[in-house]
Amino acid sequence: MSDPSAPYLDDLPPLDGPAPIGARDAPPGRRNARAILAVLRELVPGAAGPEHGAATLLEIGSGPGLHAAAFAEPLAPLRWLPTDHAADNHGSILAWSESIPQGRARPLAPRVLDAGAPDTWPVDATDSVRVIFSANVIHIAPWPVALGLFDGAGRVLPKGGLLMLYGPFRRHGAFTGDGDVAFQDWLLSLDPRNGVRDLDGEVIPAAAAHGLVFDHARPMPANNLMVVLRKD
Numbered sequence: 001m002s003d004p005s006a007p008y009l010d011d012l013p014p015l016d017g018p019a020p021i022g023a024r025d026a027p028p029g030r031r032n033a034r035a036i037l038a039v040l041r042e043l044v045p046g047a048a049g050p051e052h053g054a055a056t057l058l059e060i061g062s063g064p065g066l067h068a069a070a071f072a073e074p075l076a077p078l079r080w081l082p083t084d085h086a087a088d089n090h091g092s093i094l095a096w097s098e099s100i101p102q103g104r105a106r107p108l109a110p111r112v113l114d115a116g117a118p119d120t121w122p123v124d125a126t127d128s129v130r131v132i133f134s135a136n137v138i139h140i141a142p143w144p145v146a147l148g149l150f151d152g153a154g155r156v157l158p159k160g161g162l163l164m165l166y167g168p169f170r171r172h173g174a175f176t177g178d179g180d181v182a183f184q185d186w187l188l189s190l191d192p193r194n195g196v197r198d199l200d201g202e203v204i205p206a207a208a209a210h211g212l213v214f215d216h217a218r219p220m221p222a223n224n225l226m227v228v229l230r231k232d
């Protein structure tokens with residue numbers, strides 16, 4: 001059944017209708033899609049460089065796959081590569097993708113990628129990954145997953161490539177919004193190794209250890225940030 005709180009985005013197919021059969025819907029993913037796409041449209045082409053058409057954006061933790069399906073066409077000819085460590089998400093990723101009419105840009109086939117195991121990432125130089133995007137992952141996974149993500153991104157991205165992290169963050173150790181403490185309690189109830197990460201004390205230094213320099217953090221709706229790190 002469709003969720004009335006999930007907006008149909010008439011200008012952003014396939015989010016202009018209900019989830020296709022076999023796909024999971026994600027009302028928060030629909031709600032934040034326009035704002036995320038605006039930032040990707042602004043930053044990704046520059047990072048992809050003149051070889052735009054041969055470059056790939058690697059998405060980590062694609063979940064149901066509706067971002068991949070909605071963003072592949074607006075960012076084409078860049079290729080969008082969805083991944084998730086949970087292979088049972090891949091059916092939903094494919095169902096969203098296959099709902100895009102033939103002839104329009106679709107995401108690449110999803111791959112299994114465990115952010116926390118960078119030695120096993122299923123990408124190589126032929127993929128030409130220029131941008132890595134990960135939304136709502138590092139707070140809902142143990143901290144070593146974030147460390148693995150920084151390690152892998154540091155290896156895969158070329159100089160000037162971007163790692164873009166969307167989600168909630170603490171700043172200088174402090175929560176920044178009214179609902180954040182309750183959200184943290186909920187995350188910890190799922191797994192005590194989860195937690196909203198501190199951008200200044202945790203994320204920026206850990207990423208820097210892998211050659212990823214903090215560029216900026218952009219305020220996003222619902223008290224989220226888009227954190228932009230650039231490979232040195």
Ligand SMILES: C[S@@+](CC[C@H](N)C(=O)[O-])C[C@H]1O[C@@H](n2cnc3c(N)ncnc32)[C@H](O)[C@@H]1O
Binds near residue numbers: 140
């Ligand atoms: C809250 S969902 C976010 C989904 C989507 N990116 C979004 O914003 O709607 C978190 C996703 O991270 C994935 N994930 C968790 N641990 C991971 C890991 N170690 N490697 C890759 N993906 C992981 C989960 O399977 C899940 O799909």
